[in-house]
Amino acid sequence: MLQIRKATKSDKKPILDFCQSPYSGVDYIADVWDFWLKDGTFLAMEHKGKPIGVCHASFSKNQVWIEGLRINPKFRQKGYGSSLVLRAEQIAKRKHYKISRMIIYNENKKSIRLAKSLGYTIEDKWYLYNLKPKRQQSLAVVASSPRQIENLIDSNTYSKSWKWFAFDKSAVSKLIKKRKTLVFIKNKKALAVGIWNDSKLDNDVLQIGYLNGSKVGMKNILYHMQNKGYLQNSKRIQILAQQKIKLQMKDLDKRMLFCLMKKVL
Ligand SMILES: CC(C)(COP(=O)(O)OP(=O)(O)OC[C@H]1O[C@@H](n2cnc3c(N)ncnc32)[C@H](O)[C@@H]1OP(=O)(O)O)[C@@H](O)C(=O)NCCC(=O)NCCS
Structure with a gap:
């Protein structure tokens, strides 16, 4: 049946x-x-x-x-x-x-309860923000080596098209090679990092799947993405950043909070 x-x-x-x-x-x-x-x-x-x-x-x-x-x-x-x-x-x-993960909207209490009852725990909480593309000037550049950014990684995971992946050394190397890592450098020191991708779900959407660093540095990374979006005629830029990352910028639309759930199988 x-x-x-x-x-x-x-x-x-x-x-x-x-x-x-x-x-x-x-x-x-x-x-x-x-x-x-x-x-x-x-x-x-x-x-x-x-x-x-x-x-x-x-x-x-x-x-x-x-x-x-x-x-x-x-x-x-x-x-x-x-x-x-x-x-x-x-x-x-x-x-x-060895690991199972899922993302659940913070207000979807039923699903969070279901996941917890199966042994999942909240690994982290991530905010979704939207940002409109706009012609902008930015001091952020494409990162050239994993060493530049290793001190700026303060998460087990980064996101890409609404999936979260382990943020380990090999992931970092790949992201650098694919030129998906942006940095803001001052006095030869990287002060902020951002990982970006094109959305798999929506051709006209750009995404940031990890962001960390100084306020000025993160702003410059967002300006870079706004300008990229402007140049390629994107509808919007979706930003996923951990709840602990305090993001403030004009035009930044803070949307929803999500729980990243993890279980060791
Ligand atoms: C979330 C969702 C998938 C849960 O599906 P479901 O089949 O009702 O889930 P389960 O039955 O396994 O568990 C739900 C509840 O039923 C209870 N339950 C399980 N077996 C039961 C049984 N035999 N008799 C009575 N209750 C039972 C569970 O204990 C749980 O209770 P709780 O929520 O009070 O803790 C469903 O509500 C849904 O489709 N929601 C909309 C989409 C959605 O939110 N998806 C998740 C996005 S991440």
Whole structure:
């Protein structure tokens, strides 16, 4: 009567019919559905032949990233959401992944409770800000070596297209090589760092997935991104920065707080 299986193309409509974004407005699941069918593991829960819930897991290095957990409201509070997460974890464990992470809107208390009941803890809290592209002058430059920024990294993770990844030495080297790391340097010393990327979900959005350093330095990194956005005609710049990072700048729109949840498998 009840089974967990791989999601299919034809599950899309019945699932989207009950999906509302847990954050606001339209659910992003519609846009990622086709990609999720090909990427990682996309699970569906079936009840009497009909899909009543989904959950996606993607794998990177040492981690499984769990996202897009949705259960039809008529079938909630029965442990189905938990079962889908546990199945994703089981698959990850079989593949020898050691860490599971997910991001949950801070006000989504139900989901946070669900994650905690499965053994997840809040690893960190991250704020989302929006910033409009604008012609700007900036003193930030592209970083040239991991040594420049190692003292400015004060987080286990950085984010990229709404996924968080381990911020270890190899990640830092890759980000430097890909020229995704910006620094603000004064007297030969880096005073601020920012990691950026193009959004995978939305072509017209630029993102900052990590930011730290002096106020002036971070502002210059944001100016750099505003100008980049202006030059490439982006709609907006999304910034994800840890709650402890005090960001203040004209035009910066502070939006929502998210909990990064972690479990050692
Ligand atoms: C969050 C969500 C996936 C939870 O799904 P769910 O199937 O209701 O989750 P579960 O049943 O596993 O757990 C929810 C509650 O049911 C309880 N429960 C579990 N098994 C139960 C059972 N057999 N009988 C009664 N209650 C049960 C759990 O203890 C939990 O209670 P609590 O919230 O009071 O702690 C669902 O509410 C949803 O789709 N929300 C909208 C989308 C969303 O927010 N997604 C998460 C984004 S990160």
